[in-house]
Amino acid sequence: MQISQTKSFSFRSVANALMLLATAVLLLSACVPTEQxxxxxxxxxxxxxxxxxxxxxxxxxxxxxRTASLAVARPGTVTDVYVRVGDMVAAGDALVQLDTSALALNVAAAEQTVRLRQSSLDQLNELPAEADVTAAEAAVTSAQASLDQLLAGPSATQLAIYDANVRASQASLWSASADLAGQRASVTDSQIQVAEAALLSAQLNLQRAQDTDEDNPTQQTYDALMQATQAVSSAQARLDDLRAGPDVGAAQGSVAAASARLDATEADYTLNTAAPTDVELTQSQSQLAQAEATLAELLAEPTAEDIAVAEAQLEQAQLSLADAQQALADATLTAPFDGVVTAVSASPGEYANGIVVRLADSTxxxxxxxxxxxxxxxxxxxxxxxxxxxxxxxxxxxxxxxxxxxxxxxxxxxxxxxxxxxxxxxxxxxxxxxxxxxxxxxxxxxxxxxxxxxxxxxxxxxxxxxxxxxxxxxxxxxxxxxxxxxxxxxxxxxxxxxxxxxxxxxxxxxxxxxxxxxxx
CATH class of the missing domain: 2.40.30.170 (Efflux pump adaptor protein, beta barrel domain)
Incomplete structure (x- = not known):
């Protein structure tokens, strides 16, 4: 009996313990703080x-x-605007174009100057052409001969020629004058009287031929009338010529021409036989000096200074060309980097000076x-x-x-x-x-x-x-x-x-x- 009571107590104790444990677990769960x-x-x-x-x-x-406020390098007239606000551009893209007509001419002129300067330098470094030297030597020889002749005066032969020319001109003048005088004296009063008589006779013959032809006209009388008429005309012309005097126009022209030739030969004689003037000597000496200088310039080697000057001129021309080319390139405004256009303040036809495009690097x-x-x-x-x-x-x-x-x-x-x-x-x-x-x-x-x-x-x-x-x-x-x-x-x-x-x-x-x- 005792044993059964003990078992019964044990069973109840275990049950009570389990209930207490469950309650404790619930209470503990309620008491554990939640995550805050x-x-x-x-x-x-x-x-x-x-x-x-x-x-x-x-x-x-x-x-x-990175941003950029892009300005034109030089003022100018806008011809094209290639972008708008919001456009994406790549480095090197053209944004704005200015007028390049005058700039292109400047480049062409600068290129021509460079070519000329280069040619001058090349000529300094090159030997002269044989033909140029020969021509320069001939010019010196000719100028020297002219000066020598001027200083020496004419030779005896030349003097004889000049004198003969004068004498021939004088003879021509005398001959022409004599011919003119002869023509003027060729008509006399007796010649005029004979011509008048011949005219009167021809007129009488004409009157008889007219009368005969009127009385008995035949072919023979008609032909006689025509001949008589022609004879009167000829006699009248002869008389008129004699009364007018001889034709001396040609003879007068010959005299004038001969006189002019004489003046010319006398002037030539005076010019070539007179002593040279100071002006003539100076001109001849100057021509000789110029010819000698030209020959010396051809034969002389260029000095270091000459080459340095030519090289400096070429370099200056090249710098001017580079400046002209840069000005031409600057007429095209380009993007310096990839980006987006944030502002545009230029339009075609406007005169641009300063900032015209703003760019931002959107990358x-x-x-x-x-x-x-x-x-x-x-x-x-x-x-x-x-x-x-x-x-x-x-x-x-x-x-x-x-x-x-x-x-x-x-x-x-x-x-x-x-x-x-x-x-x-x-x-x-x-x-x-x-x-x-x-x-x-x-x-x-x-x-x-x-x-x-x-x-x-x-x-x-x-x-x-x-x-x-x-x-x-x-x-x-x-x-x-x-x-x-x-x-x-x-x-x-x-x-x-x-x-x-x-x-x-x-x-x-x-x-x-x-x-x-x-x-x-």
């Missing part, structure tokens, strides 16, 4: 190994890392941030950053610090001091546009595989400059000094004092977990 975004006072947290980074935030606008974007002076000391070139755009706030874009301004930026009426920080926008599939607002998180420091605890678990003693944590051991806590490193908004790096897995109390009171009372 931030630990609260009284929570127990664990020191863990993880990665930590500190950052600063700022915002700015998306800009092109290299940057964001310029104004970072508070409190954070600028932690930012350096090469640091990583994360960007988000207002248009796509949930998409991170990698970035990197490329420049930090050395001088501060101040805002009038404000005590805020900031520094410009340039971020290079990394690769992204988003269609990022210039001018978009960007928010940046600048990673100022990073630690990997370090011991981390929540910031709330650390107590700071400002007076002593020390830090401590409440280390949990069972139902007891112990204040332990620790050294800290990097921290962000949630966690702090612990460099000494505790180790991974240690339990830490936030605050100074352990959490109380109450279980429901047992039914026994």
């Amino acid at each position: 975004a931030q630990p609260q006072a009284g929570d127990i947290v664990t020191a863990v190994i993880g990665n930590l980074s500190a950052s600063a935030t700022a915002s700015g606008q998306v800009q092109a890392a 290299a974007l940057e964001v310029i941030l104004n970072v508070d002076e409190a954070d600028i000391g932690q930012i350096a070139v090469g640091q990583e950053a994360v960007l988000t755009l207002e248009t796509w706030p949930d998409t991170d874009i990698p970035a990197e610090v490329t420049a930090v301004a050395p001088n501060a930026t101040t805002t009038p009426g404000s005590a805020l001091i900031t520094y410009e920080v340039h971020l290079q926008v990394g690769e992204t599939d988003l269609p990022v546009r210039l001018g978009m607002t960007a928010n940046a998180q600048l990673i100022t420091a990073q630690r990997e595989n370090v011991l981390l605890v929540p910031n709330q678990a650390i107590s700071a003693d400002r007076a002593s400059g020390t830090y401590s944590v409440q280390l949990v051991s069972g139902d007891m806590t112990t204040a332990v000094l620790v050294t800290i490193g990097l921290r962000d908004g949630s966690y702090t790096q612990i460099t000494s004092g505790i180790q991974e897995g240690d339990q830490l109390l936030i605050g100074d009171t352990l959490p109380v977990q109450t279980f429901g009372p047992s039914s026994n």
